[in-house]
Amino acid sequence: MDIRRITSSAAVMAAGHLFDDVPREDATRAFLADERHHLLIAYVDDEPAGFVSGVETIHPDKGVEMFLYELGVDEAHQRRGIASALIDRLIAVARERGCTGVWTGTEKDNAAALATYRRAGAELDFDTVAVSWGF
Template sequence: MDTRPVVRRATTVAQLTAAEHLYDGPARPEWAERFLAAPGHLMLIAYVEGEPVGMVSGIEMSHPDKGTEMCLYELSVDEPYRRRGIGRALTQALAEAANERGCYGMWVGVERDNDAAMATYRSARAEDDGDFAMLTWTFG
């Protein structure tokens, strides 16, 4: 079995919904359509033998005095495919896409005790920028 991933950009609702086992919950076609229609939204899916085994999503954010940066929004690799470099490949592919799109950088928020995520991002050449607090609002 060849487990080298093929990473491709998701461009259809069908591709996004076929990867829903990699998300925190079920995909909704109307949300998938909105994601694809939004400028600056990007999802890359890793395939092994034609099946989706990992995904990374990114969102471009712009500010008048900073330019545009990429936020690595979410990364997921199916359990049987972890620790095989797929998360690193997805992260690097998103960084390359961000660079090609003219982003000045990329960032991700991650809990310090998430050892797997920290190792993945560091292996993809991310640098630790220090501690920060994340405060959230929940609506609805």
């Protein structure tokens, strides 16, 4: 497995099957243009097998934290340590960039995600509630 930091739209489009929806060119270019946005793709036999995206967030009383925005592994490559390796690499990027921590959210019944995050050393907080506005 080879994990690469992605900087080109072409690489994102070639890994489009890993995302929930087809990546949009405009959003991809904007994401990649911001040095606080990170996209890592794991390749197996030079084929995209999984990805993790992270966004640095900053707040006056917290400093810079890394938000693990999304994690996905192709079904054919699941249960091989790819997700854990991607999380470990994103955590390393966060440390290199001086972040004070990494955080994310997931559904409380997403057993696979929770197990993956536990293996990566995350502390789970089941008292937190996600609130969202969709447009």
